[in-house]
Amino acid sequence: MRLRPIVLLATLLAAGAALEACTNLLVTKGASKDGSTMITYAADSHTLYGELYFKRGGRHLPGEMREIREWDSGYTFDTGKSLGSIPEAPVTYTRVGNMNEHQLTIAETTFGGRKELHVPSGIVDYGSLIYIGLERARTAREAIEVMTSVAETYGYASEGESFSIADPDEVWILEMIGKGKGQKGALWVAYKLPDGTISAHANQARIRQFPQNDPKTALFSKDLIPFAREKGWFKGADKDFSFADTYAPLTFGALRACEARVWSLFRRAAPSLNIPIDYVKAEKGAKPMPLFIKPDQKLDVRDVMQLMRDHYEGTEFDMTKDVGAGPYKLPYRWRPMGFKIDGQDYVHERAISTQQTGFSFVSQARGWMPAPVGGVLWFGVDDTYTTVYVPISCGIKEPPKAFAIGTGNFDSFSWDSAFWTFNFVSNYTYTRWSDMIVDVQKVQREFEGRFLADQAEVDHTALNLYKQDPGLAKDYLTRYAGQQTEQLMARWKKLGESLIWKYLDGNVRNEKGEVTHPKAPEDWLRCIVKDHGDVIKVKKVDGLAPDEE
Template identity: 25%
Template sequence: MNNIKKFVLSAITVAIIMPSALACTSVMVGKDASENGSVIISRNEDFSSNNWAKHMKIYPAKAYKEGATITLSTGLNIPAPAKTLRYTAMIDWDGFSYKTPDNGKVYEQRGVNEMNVAMTATNSAEINKRALQADPHTDGIVEQNMVGIVLGQATSAKHAVQILADYIKLYGAGEGYGVQFADLDEAWYMEVGGGHQWIAVRVPDDKYLVIANGLRINGVDLDSKTVMHSEGLFDTVTQNKLLQKPDRHSFNFAKAFGNIGDFYNIDREWNSQKILSPSIKQKTRLKQYPLFLSPDDKISIEDIAQVLRADYKGTELETKGVRPSGVDRNSEAHIIEMYSDMPKELAAVIWQTPSNVKYSPFIPFYNVMKTVPAEYASGTDNYDDKSSWWNFRTLGTLASKSVLNGKYEEVVNETWRDLESQFTTSLPFVNNMLKTMYKQDANLAINFASDYSYGSLQTTLDKASQLKSALMTELTHSTEKKYDPEEFKKISNL
């Protein structure tokens, strides 16, 4: 076998066996801690390859025949609900006939349904050996399948936790992870340790939570109304000695099931909390950081974007920090706002990057959007000039340090920061206009919000295409030979 064939075979094998989201960074914000009173969840989604397009998708409500089943990627068949709710999602390009959410291979990274329940999944987490011996993983529920089966049914954030918990009770979990849920009033964060053990906590209204790729939940009261957990959780931990002295009223789920103190995770947690609560001085590389903190100032979309793009420059970890939040293998990022003071159809706003979080902007659109620009639903793992994901990914490559020492990096970053600033400044005015319009004509307001969303996505793509063309033209000029005056005169006369 020649070297080219070996390389292609190796690449195909890796693509088949490798999980989708290898590492993520997240921020959750209670409604009293956010700048505009919205409940917020957010996440970076990182992948094993720089070339893995994402598609935006709208799933309509669907009815299933009695006795119908849904086949998950693990081969597990689960009963289909009588009907599912409409929801939007961001999915992998290789969703395999993703016209339906029940094909088992979609990888829906985030979504919001028509009942204003939002979900993003997952923050992958490593589970320690002792915990896996006590409660092994199964061929049950994994990241690849969960968003659609939960959002298709959930009527609140807490209900979404229970739906996922019920599936885990029946079928087990195939991996460790953290999942975020939100509705118009509250946010819940859920962690899954072993095959059947899980815990969920309500984010306090005046606090925020940052998550990397380690389990985070610690210091919580298992008997509190703001905590949900698997049946027999405390007994499992006690009997298997997963904690030396387990305490029901200050329970450390992360230590019992995870691997705390991993620099890969805690460096990001420390840095994220430093950005949002700079007045709180914390040492670097503590085993665990506080689960919830109060921000120094109310948290804005710009603040969360800063966290999701952050590196360690200017901090104590500048020369030794492991795995910053913003990395080149990031494939997309999203911030979801849930407004309690907006009409129900217009209450969810999704801020989506079309590609890498460092080199593409957060674009706002309302969950009521009726259609997605075709370019945002195209692209594979090969370059595609028509794909929005690839247009922004190309800009990222042109802006990277590997091309002319990052000559274009500031041009691209300034373009998108200016556009993001326009979006964040104007959206409150758009919201106010929509509320007024809705009182007069609900359908008019809904249609306007849909058109605004479509237009925001399309306009941003147009800017990306124009910027890419300009930079490519400039790049080709950089390869031109520098002629002396006589030679230039000669060739000009040819």
């Protein structure tokens, strides 16, 4: 999702400026408890309608063309604007969201990079590049080949982008940027994460030095370093070349709004490393974070879901601790993120969990099973903190109705839409966060706990059906995803109704349904007294005791 770190501070301080950003976590086989690879993606934008993209694969005749429609113009998603056409592949694969039928997953975050390289000449934007990769590749390496060759042949049409790419065996980061106005092609580097490690990126390029003579570990465009030398951006030895430092120089915004999210993922997954906060605070002399780390414990799907639920709790960035959180400890700040008071610039934190998430997922690729059974996209809409991740097989024949394209849209509310139903609950929860989030998480844990507990039985049933006929397994997995989503939708609507009943007009009903009026937290009352105490102080009148209500 688009973010421009090179001008981010100005963006943060611009009143009313739109801000889109995303977060990816990457988990290799050796870092997961069951040997699966996992990628997370939070697709964040104030104008993104969350739905599960779905396109069936097929065979295509010679001469067929694939139209390229702009997926992201920077402020509007899936604009439908035609950018051009390229020859269709003879065979394309079905894609379910950002995972295809072979368990290949591709996600992204936009880092922007050097302004001079914006608006390159080409017709393939980064969103289209992702979905072309999913349609034409079976493995992560094939996806890198497809994506880079398409960009080279037809031109790249976006700013700097970090892609997460995983199949059941390998996990890669591919970073790409165009060559500037009027220049076709792309500059790129791809790095395979060592098994047993995790990585992350969040709108800032992260690949620095990389092995240049080891194609099993790193791949890169032939003009990557010569182009930088020609522009005068790099003058050292080839071995010292850094993609991130050359093509996406750090700014305060890139550190505080982007790298800080990576730091928070790393500090939670590997607290033993004690990764200091000084780097993301832009302290002079601080060392950059590593591209990848080894987690203290191997991660399962639940762990990864929880890592994507983060407001910097327990750190000095904790968004529940300052007066901006209000009496009920709301860990969100409405946009714009930046503001100026008495000539001094300030910024609100940009956490992983954010109100403007359109959709998010945790992909799980399990190579020891047939692809339709092994590939699971744990999919949710709206805020990662309040969503419920539903297990959706990469072998489904159609998406659940509540997630499907066409069920709803960004322009009007609909109870049939998962996006709107979840937003209804989360936005009401924001009004009394510390109390209501307890009610939300109770139901969230109920459903996610059941989904996770039932997954082994679902796998067993699907595998037995697959042995009889792969089509039977796909039918079963399609029905399962639809039924679970339908049950979730009914329960989530009921949750919204119960929240309004329980917290009507500032009241709080207790376990007996009786209306009570809990006192506001004392620290918040002290803030009121400090700011307005002289006006609201109770005083004696004519020597009499004050009235009591």
